[in-house]
Amino acid sequence: MKTFKKSLGVLLAALMLLCAAIPAFAADEITVNMRVEGIEACLFYGDVTVAKNATALDALKAADEASDALTITVTESQYGAYLAAVNGVFAGSQTAKGWDGWMYRVNDEAVMDSIGDHTVSDGDAVVVYYSDEFGDTGMLYPTADTSALADGKLSFTSVVTEYDENWNPVEKTVNVTGATLVWDGAEYTADENGVYTIPFMKLVGTEHSVQLIRTADNGLPTVLRFAPDFTLKVNHTNFLAKFLTFFVDLFAKVRALFVK
Numbered sequence: 001m002k003t004f005k006k007s008l009g010v011l012l013a014a015l016m017l018l019c020a021a022i023p024a025f026a027a028d029e030i031t032v033n034m035r036v037e038g039i040e041a042c043l044f045y046g047d048v049t050v051a052k053n054a055t056a057l058d059a060l061k062a063a064d065e066a067s068d069a070l071t072i073t074v075t076e077s078q079y080g081a082y083l084a085a086v087n088g089v090f091a092g093s094q095t096a097k098g099w100d101g102w103m104y105r106v107n108d109e110a111v112m113d114s115i116g117d118h119t120v121s122d123g124d125a126v127v128v129y130y131s132d133e134f135g136d137t138g139m140l141y142p143t144a145d146t147s148a149l150a151d152g153k154l155s156f157t158s159v160v161t162e163y164d165e166n167w168n169p170v171e172k173t174v175n176v177t178g179a180t181l182v183w184d185g186a187e188y189t190a191d192e193n194g195v196y197t198i199p200f201m202k203l204v205g206t207e208h209s210v211q212l213i214r215t216a217d218n219g220l221p222t223v224l225r226f227a228p229d230f231t232l233k234v235n236h237t238n239f240l241a242k243f244l245t246f247f248v249d250l251f252a253k254v255r256a257l258f259v260k
Contacts, residue, residue, distance in 0.1 A: 028052050030122035032059040035227055036070060036086060037129040039094070039220060042228050043087060044070045056104055056126050057081055057116040074116075081116030089130065094220060099135030104128045105224075108141065129224055137216040140223045142176045144210070150235050152198045154181065155190070156212060158223075179214035179223055207231040 029049050036044040048062035057074065060083070064072045073085035083102045084090055091101030104115050105127050111118050120126060133139030140158035148154070156176040161169050177194040180187050183202060190196045202208075210232050214223045 030054070030120070032062075032120050032122075033125040034059050034063045035125070035127040036060070036063065037127060037221075037225055038087065039089065039130050042225065045228050050120070052122075053119055055116055056106065056111075056118045056120050057083070059120055059124075059126055060115070060128060080114045083115055083128070086128070086130070094130075095132055095135055095218060097135050100130065100132035100220060102128060103131055103133065103139075105141070127224070127227075130220070131222075131224075132216070132218075132220050137218070137220055137222050139221075140174075140176050140214075142179075142212050142223055142226075144232060146232060146235075149198075149203070149232065152200055152203060154183075154196045154198060154232075155194050176212070176214075176223060179212050182209075182211040182213065184208050203234050205234075207233055 028051060030052055031047050031049055032054075034044060034046065034048050035042065044063045044067050046063070046066070048059050048066060050058045050062050060072060061074075064070050069087075071087055072083065073090070075082050075084045083104075086102060092098035094100045105111065106118065106120065107125055115128075131137075131139040140160065142156040142158050145155045145157055156179070157173050158176050159171055159173050161171050164170055175194040177190060177192070179194075180189060181196045182188075183196075183198055184205075186202065188196045188198065208231060210230055211226055212223055213225065214221065216222050
């Protein structure tokens, strides 16, 4: 009996130590949302788990390990680790000047650190993408303007950085023009001001999948695509009023055909 009690005590002690260790292990890991946008399509999108104080490159490597559809090539340089290629597409291989390559953003913001030096935090969203933003084509990062969406009008803006005569950075907001809007699978083109007109009946529903596509003559993207699950919602309070007005006007027009 004495031996049994001693063994039971040892077992309980071990379980207590294990339970105490689990939160400690969990605290040493963080979750990062990782997205890799290739030239023509999204190559990876999902959450990855990395060690605390991991870099954006560590998160990308975790995505590489998690997906058979993703293969990255990293080289070391005097400036640190360099993302040379994704799925065999090497930086500088798509344009004559060779300014194109793999870039990255964290939480929709540009990062000056190299991808191997930037430490990520729990809940960060990292997107790696191919662009020629420092070359001839440039790159825009669209934000949806839904203020007139109840009227079927949708536009996009992007913050761009320019430099004055003293090379001081100056940010300004520009309209995104010349792109193709994909709304619930249907494609729409904008007017000269970048405003898209969405048919009234295409606004029905709670959420709508949205994608924005614009490419240069060489096929490289000139706007950063939205995540595959990106959606927009219509303000149903305003939409209901428009909906009722639409049918009242329709009824009036039909009635006018038969009433002299």
